[in-house]
Amino acid sequence: MRLLNRLAAFYLEAKGNKWFRYFAVFCRIGVAMAFIPSGMVKVMGERFTALPSNHPLGHYFDALHLTGFYYTFIGAGQLITAALLLIPRTAVLGALMAFPIMFNIFVLVHATRFEGTRIVTLILLANSYLLCWYFDRIRYIMPFKTTNLGIPTYKSGSNKFPFAFFGLVIAVIAAVIIGNLYMYDIRPGNSAEECTNGCPGNSSPEACQQFCDCIYNQGKPLDTCLKEYEGASARGK
Template sequence: MSLLNRLAAFYVEAKGNKWFRYFAIFCRIGVAMAFIPSGMVKVMGERFTALPSNHPLGHYFDALHLTGYYYTFIGAGQLITAALLLIPRTAVLGALMAFPIMLNISVLVYATRFEGTRIVTLILLANAYLLCWYFDRLRYILPFKTADLGLPAYKTSSNKFPFAFFGLVIAAIAAVIIGNAYLYDIRPGNSAEECTNGCPGNSDPEACQQFCDCIYNQGKPLDTCLKEYENAPRQKK
């Protein structure tokens, strides 16, 4: 049996298992709930975050807030996506709309070293699971041959708890949380106080303080402050 056929057999088995279905519902609600607050704020015309203007991501949100009805348009799109996810018959369309939005947000928060990278990554993974869950409905638009897999009709008949799958889910969550803790040697934090509070544990506290001052007091771009941090003379231990 080829790998593709094995994956198809596993997919059919998963679609007939109530625990996989419950997890899909959980992911739908979770992704939708992530869009509703941010969408409401934008539709109401309020600033999305309390991040200071000198924060790398704060710069972005300030500029976005000043785009007028484009800002409202983004919020409306997020609310529509959330509504589609919450309605079972339109959930597949909601998952399709949500994925590029979440992918864009994920790249943005990693590029700016935002502290919320963990939760954003988990939401993106939940969205990816939904796309896999709706593979039987999406396979016809994929740019490779999947329609001839001959997926048989599946029935919701299995109550067996998939320990291996949920073990992988827990491992993925742990990998995201732990991996993000070691991904960067320095982050700007969400405020000047949060940034400087992390300096005592930094390999070079003085360079860290200068980095925080560069971001929050001088208002320089993140890349500039990172270069200054990397080129700062290190303290001898």
């Protein structure tokens, strides 16, 4: 309970600080802007990305594009979510709707080793901040008891710049960017050229070239190409 009380006290202080409020607005706009372009493309019935069809994520988007009005439905949902986020009175609903969408995209891009995992991760973290920011309103629909947290209506407090918090934000951003560089030993890149350009720095350049050929020329699934790459690397090729 002591930890919960400390968290509640910090939350109240943050809610009364203009810098935390500005950051919440920044996150709202940032997450909304991430949904608008992708939603517009889907509503217009166009293919979402320029990724080649043999790219692991390109396979997915090709199949999604062929689902007819379901593809349009997804785009409309993204645009509605963006609109809700941009309107202060409906931002809580927008944040709740955006989270499962962003989490699904987060898992998808990591599963396919997409180069855009960094920005997707940062958007998901921004969305998570919004859920924390609106916790005083979301807690009433939680499946567990939260009334004992005792969070009253917050009041305007200190507007001192929270150096520690924003230092943590910068550290998290750096960790996402740097950690992503070492997450996988090989990626398909966003094109055949990008894939092969990374082979000279790979521990097994020839195996890397075979991996790129497997993805972009043979059009095999990512898991199959990874197994072939691992086998070639083990043989020292």
